[in-house]
Amino acid sequence: MSQLAVTDHHERAVEALRRSYAAIPPGTPVRLAKQTSNLFRFREPTAAPGLDVSGFNRVLAVDPDARTADVQGMTTYEDLVDATLPHGLMPLVVPQLKTITLGGAVTGLGIESTSFRNGLPHESVLEMQIITGAGEVVTATPDGEHSDLFWGFPNSYGTLGYALKLKIELEPVKPYVRLRHLRFDDAGECAAKLAELSESREHEGDEVHFLDGTFFGPREMYLTLGTFTDTAPYVSDYTGQHIYYRSIQQRSIDFLTIRDYLWRWDTDWFWCSRALGVQNPLIRRVWPKSAKRSDVYRKLVAYEKRYQFKARIDRWTGKPPREDVIQDIEVPAERLPEFLEFFHDKIGMSPVWLCPLRARHRWPLYPLKPGVTYVNAGFWGTVPLQPGQMPEYHNRLIERKVAQLDGHKSLYSTAFYSREEFWRHYDGETYRRLKDTYDPDARLLDLYDKCVRGR
DSSP, X not given: OOHHHHHHHHHHXXXXXXXXXXXXXXXXXXXXXXXXXXXXXXXXXXXXXXXXOTTOOOEEEEETTTTEEEEETTOBHHHHHHHXXXXXXXXXXXXXXXXXXXXHHHHSOOOOTTHHHHOSGXXXXXXXXXXXTTSXXXXXXXXXXXXXXXXXXXXXXXXXXXXXXXXXXXEEOOXXXXXXXXXXXXXXXXXXXXXXXXXXXXXXXXXXXXXXXXXXXXXXXXXXXXXXXXXXXXXXXXXXXXXXXXHHHHOSEEEEEHHHHHTTTTTTTTTGGGGGTTTSHHHHHHSOGGGOSHHHHHHHHHHHHHHOHHHHHHXXXXXXXXXXXXXXXXXXXXXXXXXXXXXXXXXXXXXXXEEEEEOSSOOTTSOOOTTOEEEEEEEEEEEEOXXXXXXXXXXXXXXXXXXXXXOEEOSSSOOOOOHHHHHHHTTHHHHHHHHHHHOTTOOSOOHHHHHTSOO
């Protein structure tokens, strides 16, 4: 398709969406009709039609010279990476799961192992075309007419509008990534090294292009340092029988192709595929390779949430109920040891993913301090509830601890803040100004109602 035809396709899709939005009766909830989701706020299916955004799933252009890409908002990172790698380029931050969309990562939050040097995905956005809650299509840039929306859009989760097209920065890649897994038996030493590497971006004379970590327990944790390389003596494959996160414990050096590195976590949904039996060698052999994907696993979890097969079996066999503890939080690097000690003692799940980040700018609805090293801790699983504990016991405990440690909590999953607490953490004053400007008739949900009340 020629560039002219691509542009025409996008403009026609924008006009069709504008008409569809205007046709939704006042007072009717506006939601997206999406095939996939990486949110963990499960709701009962609704009969109300969603806003059809299927025409916004393309990479419109890649400019190798300017190192930029024009991308529609519903384009998955899998498709985005497939479009940029042939040019020797990748997005500055590629979230871990293939079906995360660019628009979703910008209006929500994404993170990955380049975040210690490139911040979060929205920080590589140069401009955004957005359909607002008022049904208007505007272009938001850092210093243009709608700069307030540009800076306030991240962490608004579709409550101010939806991104239709984004121009993003790209960076050059090499064919392979050399991995070094450094083991630590002390959380303080691990956190200190994480902070040091985030600032120096080098280790033993080599550049560090990727940096994350895995906490298996108080005496076993690893930092994984990735460095681009033109050649590799071998490449490992973690898309079949072998499991990536187990390799971290088994080898100190490893090599992956750049594409396999970017999607190293997707095959087993980090380590969450074990709950579905996929890490059992016998099941793994017969489980189709094409179905070893995070979106497949999430559909199975959604099916269980709806029909409660396992929960019923647990009740029949006398097992205690279990609470979903699915969260990503950030704390300053120096507070990480305290968080990990708390988490191990009070929650007891492992592994825990560790990912350092340094914000490049200040974004009001998720106010990280620029230039300060934070560490994202990601944990996804269930824990048993003891007699007398409320269903949200562990999640509420985590929320309180993160606040005590001057941290922040992502909103893609459950949250239990009071309204006052919520707006204190997520800049309610700025949000209200943006809401009044870009969604004056409240056609889209309020951020608190969507992320905490689950409406």
